[in-house]
Amino acid sequence: MTFDFDQVAVRDVSRHYGRRRALSRVSLECRAGEVLGLLGPNGAGKSTLLSILATLLAPSAGEVRYGAKTATQAGPALRSRLGFLSHDLHLYPELTARENLVFFAKLYNLGRVDDRVAAALERASLTPRRDDMVSGFSRGMRQRLALERALLHDPRLLLLDEPFTGLDDASVDALVARLKELRAAERIVVVVTHDLDVAERLLDKVAVLKEGRLAAFDHAHGRIRENYRAHVAAGDRCS
Amino acid sequence: MFLKVAWLVVRKDLTVEVRSREILYTTVFFAVACVLVFAFALVKEGRPLEDAAAGIMWISVAFSGTLALGRTFERERHSETLRALMLAPASRPAIYVGKLLGIILLLLIVEAVLVPLIGLLFHAPIASRPFSLIGLLVAGSVGFSACGTLFAAMLVRARSRDVLLPILLYPITIPVIIAGVRGTAALFEPVPADDLAQMWLALLAFFDIVFVTLSLWTFEPLMTE
Numbered sequence: 001m002t003f004d005f006d007q008v009a010v011r012d013v014s015r016h017y018g019r020r021r022a023l024s025r026v027s028l029e030c031r032a033g034e035v036l037g038l039l040g041p042n043g044a045g046k047s048t049l050l051s052i053l054a055t056l057l058a059p060s061a062g063e064v065r066y067g068a069k070t071a072t073q074a075g076p077a078l079r080s081r082l083g084f085l086s087h088d089l090h091l092y093p094e095l096t097a098r099e100n101l102v103f104f105a106k107l108y109n110l111g112r113v114d115d116r117v118a119a120a121l122e123r124a125s126l127t128p129r130r131d132d133m134v135s136g137f138s139r140g141m142r143q144r145l146a147l148e149r150a151l152l153h154d155p156r157l158l159l160l161d162e163p164f165t166g167l168d169d170a171s172v173d174a175l176v177a178r179l180k181e182l183r184a185a186e187r188i189v190v191v192v193t194h195d196l197d198v199a200e201r202l203l204d205k206v207a208v209l210k211e212g213r214l215a216a217f218d219h220a221h222g223r224i225r226e227n228y229r230a231h232v233a234a235g236d237r238c239s
Numbered sequence: 240m241f242l243k244v245a246w247l248v249v250r251k252d253l254t255v256e257v258r259s260r261e262i263l264y265t266t267v268f269f270a271v272a273c274v275l276v277f278a279f280a281l282v283k284e285g286r287p288l289e290d291a292a293a294g295i296m297w298i299s300v301a302f303s304g305t306l307a308l309g310r311t312f313e314r315e316r317h318s319e320t321l322r323a324l325m326l327a328p329a330s331r332p333a334i335y336v337g338k339l340l341g342i343i344l345l346l347l348i349v350e351a352v353l354v355p356l357i358g359l360l361f362h363a364p365i366a367s368r369p370f371s372l373i374g375l376l377v378a379g380s381v382g383f384s385a386c387g388t389l390f391a392a393m394l395v396r397a398r399s400r401d402v403l404l405p406i407l408l409y410p411i412t413i414p415v416i417i418a419g420v421r422g423t424a425a426l427f428e429p430v431p432a433d434d435l436a437q438m439w440l441a442l443l444a445f446f447d448i449v450f451v452t453l454s455l456w457t458f459e460p461l462m463t464e
Contacts, residue, residue: 056322058463080328090323094255103251107244107327133258149323 003077005067006032008053008157008188013062015048022048024212025062030205032156035179035189037199037220039228040209046192047086049209050159053190054084066157080108083155087162089146093135097126097145100134101152108153120148123178140171147178158182160191164198176202196225208232241336244329248337253344255314262310262345270303270349271356278360292361293423297379297416299353300346304383305405307345308391311338316395325462335388335458339451342384343377350376368426371436375426378443379419385450386411393461415450418443 009029015022023045030036038046051057053064055071055078063070071078084090091100101117110116121127124144134142143163150158160179164172172195179202182189193199199206199220206224208216208231215231256262277295281288315321324334354372358365365372390407394400409416422439425432 054326056325056463076328076330078328079326082326084322084326086319086322088319088322090320091318092251092255092320093318094258095251099254103247104323104327106247107324107329109240109243109329 003066003069003074003081004156005069005081006156006186006188007065007067008190009065010049010053011063011065013049013052013059013064015045015052015057016060021212023052023059023209026207026209026212026214027062028205028207028214028217030188030190032186032188033183034204035183035191035202036205036207037203037224038190038192038207038209039194039196039199039224040215041232043211044209045212046209047161048212050084050086050161050190050192053157054082054159055079056084080153081156083150083153083158085146085150085158085160085163087165089142091134091142091146091149094133096131096133097121097124097137098130100145101149104149105152110153116152120152124148139166140168143167143171143175147175151182155187157188157190160189162192162194164193164195172198196228199224199228241330241333244333245337245340248324248334249340249344252311252338252341256341256345262307262314263348265310266303266307266345266349267352269306270299270353273299273302274353274356274360282360287361290424290427292357292363293420293427295361296353296357296363296423297419299357300350300376300379300419301383301409301412301416303349303353304342304346304380304387305408307349308342308384308387308408309401309404311342311345312391312395312400321392321395331459331462332455335392335454338392339384339388339454342388343380346380346384347377350380363427364429364431365427368431368433368436371426371431371433371440372423374440375419375422375436375443378440378447379415382415382443382446382450383412385447385454386415389454389458389461392458415443415446418446 007029011027013026014024026049038049040046052059066074066078098117101120102113105113105116121130126145163175176198179189203220206218206220207214208228210232216227274295281291354365357363387408390404394403397403418439422436425435
């Protein structure tokens with residue numbers, strides 16, 4: 001049950017909640033070795049798009065292709081290639097750092113669980129705190145642990161929903177460095193963020209969403225801040 | 240792999256509960272309070288109202304079970320860990336079975352406290368047919384939990400989940416509650432009506448098969464929003 005892909009393509013994806021339109025005919029793509037940023041004001045549809053990419057939400061219209069296959073065609077094997085870090089971190093506070101990682105490693109049916117977990121704890125700089133309950137961790141420590149949990153199964157596509165929120169400068173720098181490592185390792189990284197400083201340091205491609213529509217989608221070219229303000233303020237539409 | 244995933248989820252839930260004891264304590268306390276209130280209302284001068292014990296036992300199981308279901312999935316909602324479970328490439332029905340077994344285990348612990356208390360306060364002959372009574376309780380708990388786990392998981396992101404859960408759950412599980420009450424009442428007769436109790440137990444087993452099968456079948460599509 002192995003499946004892999006080197007490109008994610010969103011084609012005319014719309015999502016409605018009853019009569020409310022969360023996404024309207026959004027199309028974009030991202031390749032292995034690229035970091036795509038989803039920018040936009042609150043309620044623009046960024047998290048909805050991320051949930052659709054994560055297969056947690058089905059689009060009302062349109063499709064997402066992971067390589068040549070849709071989520072339905074790829075089946076559960078696709079989920080073993082997806083890593084998702086949401087703002088809520090997906091960790092059990094009553095379990096220790098190690099127990100959280102072991103639980104998810106076994107749930108993903110990974111081999112060499114002890115080695116993987118030890119390596120993940122080391123990368124998160126949490127080896128000395130491995131047997132402490134997550135409820136006693138700071139936001140930064142939880143964030144590092146949650147990121148390693150999302151990467152435990154070596155996913156091709158990593159989806160991050162506002163991963164920089166609540167982090168101090170040092171933690172933001174460490175996270176940016178880790179994401180750059182993943183880009184170098186040919187992973188596809190999609191990040192939802194409001195932090196334009198970080199966006200300018202990290203992103204290869206930028207998609208600006210406004211009121212559920214794609215306002216802009218292009219390579220970053222280092223001018224994210226001006227472009228973002230121009231599109232969000234002026235309400236431009238991308239062709 | 241199916242059983243391995245189910246066991247992983249059960250073990251994780253038990254570890255979390257052993258550390259917090261939040262759901263067990265609140266559920267047992269609620270069930271005991273429920274029985275005590277009914278005992279004050281229905282036991283006059285040491286004589287309980289006839290046939291009240293079976294009904295009160297199952298009402299307490301249903302109420303405390305609803306509380307346990309709500310709290311169990313509230314825990315999964317807190318850090319959106321249910322989404323993390325759904326994202327894993329593991330079989331989703333296996334995850335459902337894991338959650339279901341955790342709820343059943345919790346209900347059985349509650350019942351282990353509840354039944355002796357009802358025997359004491361309502362003079363119910365709980366020891367006259369212990370295996371039949373255990374059979375009814377287990378079968379009733381499976382049926383109630385099978386529906387409850389499905390609905391609680393489905394409603395985990397709904398804003399009015401605390402109100403919606405009993406509204407959806409009680410009408411569907413009414414057959415289970417009625418079969419449980421009638422079967423238990425048959426066992427609590429001065430001369431236990433074994434044939435009648437067996438008939439209600441068989442009916443409960445039938446409901447269990449139907450509810451568990453339907454839940455396993457619908458869990459995956461219902462959990463994809």
